[in-house]
Amino acid sequence: MEHIQTVFSFSSLLTIIIGTIAGVAVGGMPGLTATMAVGLLVPFTYTMDPTLGLMLLGGIYCGAMYGGSIPAILLNTPGTPAAVATAIEGYPMAKSGRGALALKVSVIASFVGGTFSVLILLLFAPVLAQQALKFGPAETFLLAIMGLAGIISIADENSSLIKAIIAGLIGMIIAVIGTDDMSGSLRYTMGVIELIDGVDFMPALIGLFSMIQMLELAGQKTHKIDTSVLNQTSKKEKLPKGISKYIALGSGTGTVIGVLPGEGATIAAFISYNFSKRISKVKELFGKGNPEGIAAAESGNNGCVGGSLVPTITLGIPGNSVAAALMGAFIIHGMIPGPELFNEYADRTYPFIISMFVANGVFLIVGLTLAPYLARVALVPPAIMVPVVATFAVLGSYALNNAVFDVYVMIVFALGGLIIKRIGFSLEALILGLILGPIAEGGFSQGMIIGHGSPWIFFESTIAKIMWVIIFILLVPPLYSYLKTFVFNKEKNA
């Protein structure tokens, strides 16, 4: 009870509101990431009251995860890789003048996913953390495969299956560059020191989405947005029926995946998106602006927020890079993750957790209020939009690691991506391969070492068996239907 009072004091509320709104802004700008914002602010919170400092960072985390969806929907420029799936459905909606609805679905889904995951964190953290420990490298490999199965779901609407798979492979091949973690040897770094850590996926993301979008916008003769629809429906269009099913699906998936180690949010968003497509009654609308997909993806990535903090504060094993930066803030105040956080430091930990409910509420209000206005961003003429976003893309790429090299990476991906997009390959599949390839590789090689060279380890545990079933469900039905149409077309042609 007193913890709730701590959260609802004036200074706490103010801190949470500032943190959350700053987070939404950070998540919304290409190149600014929650990891970066939290990392930079950790030393700053050293001089703050510990509880307030943690609330500020928690607000940024919650806000940024939602903020990534705004430019994804409006401009097809996802601010974080976790919002790529949102862009697939959101941007077509914005183009047809339904941007306000897309934003509304996204903020509500984010709110529900975020709140659900924080609730789980509050109630079950220690129990869940023990379960998460059973998840080893072999299971990490399978999780990455589940994420990569998302390539199939991108494929059957946007481009041909073969082309999507090839794009995914190109991403995985690019991810090979860098240090081989198992032997320490360098692969294809060509003596360039910047490549020792491999190709950073953030500049790649900015190049592939923000920059290419701007190049395409600049290349259009006329700027076509159906403004009449926008004006009619901006405030009126109600949430589609049955959307709560997809939000629930995403929230659950996101929270579970968030608890597991690895870059959870991206995987969670794609797996939720993929699930939603499997159960949807209007599969054919996916890729053309289906709010169901946004609902699943956004509740999925926000579900990771609470989930990722479960192993972070109970075991000191951060669920992703933002959680890792947040852990630094706990440590700097002498709060070493472990059971102590829930007894000795309970008066800081619980207010921090409770503050994230407030943070979710804050971005819900902000998002709902601003949705009709934000939707008008789509009306900004390219002459203004292109230079502004392009500038942010360059600055953001540089700011990631204070490195000009990353700007070059961004430009190379923009130019290369533009070419392969024009010949019909999916950029979403490419970025998915680039992000998940290394996770799959790490899990596979570590699994093989732990299994002393026997691949049996990937089938051994109960979790692994369940994951194989899910992978089967995700992969086989779409493959079957693909083959069916393929054979059918062949017969027709013959």
Next chain:
Amino acid sequence: MSFIKKIAATMMAAGLATSVYAADYPSKPISVVVPSKAGGSTDRTARLFIDLAEQNNAGFEFVVKNIPGSGGQKGFEAIARAKADGHTIGLNFTPQLVAHIVSGRAKYTLDDFHIMGNVAQDPGIIAVPKDSPIKTMADLAEAAKSGELTVAVNGIGSDDFLAAKSFEAVAGVEFNLLPTKGSTEQKAGVLGGHVDASFMNLSQMIKQHSVGDAHIIAVLTAERDENLSDVATALEQGYDVQMSATRGFVAPAGLDAEIAAKLDGILAEVLASEEFKANAAQGNIFLLPQSGTDYRAYLEGLQAETEKVFEAAPW
């Protein structure tokens, strides 16, 4: 001469120097290169130092510049390359600083640095899961004879890796070595029982050991650690394996002698202050103050040791 006396002497020397050297130093804020991400332990060490250094020295302003990635190599090169005018200093960490030289990847050598002094260390440890039958170093050597013992180290060429290789040589065994990406994976491996043992650092496991979620069987320093006095060193248990990750300050070589003395003095003064000790203890940073001369000797020794390992098993 005891260390405290050395510090006092350096401080006096610095005090004397103040009156003599160029009046325009520092003419701008001093960049502190941190070769890792903001918010990590190296970064925190830098910021704790800056806090007090600015307090103690009117007119000095320090700005952190994070250059993360490639195991610190980018940051180390940036320090070595910087203009030696006293407006750039930086942190180094071992064994990565010398490991990059040994592996032939670095463009710098130790001679490219003015070594200001060491600040902290994170002693190497060997941790096993809580239910593990391995309780001592002898158990570990025995269990490793099969060649099937899975042991996690944080990447190839890291302090953990060097320590594990050193143990293999001393005990005449071979591990099923599992390189991980970051200590988080090691921790998850030990807590979840996916690995049989892990070579890592004290700060990463001290809490888990004290609450019984994992078990530390040996500390890899010459003396027992004061934060963990119930755990015997590897040396005590008959295995001469020593490894510790140190973090110190360096500057580009070729500094004006007076400026160098001033910078060394600022560091020594911060290291001697009670406030710094208290802040470090709270932030899980284990201090090991060393003068520039002593720290250089340590780094040279470490480079020679690392060369031996590299020759036997290059990466």
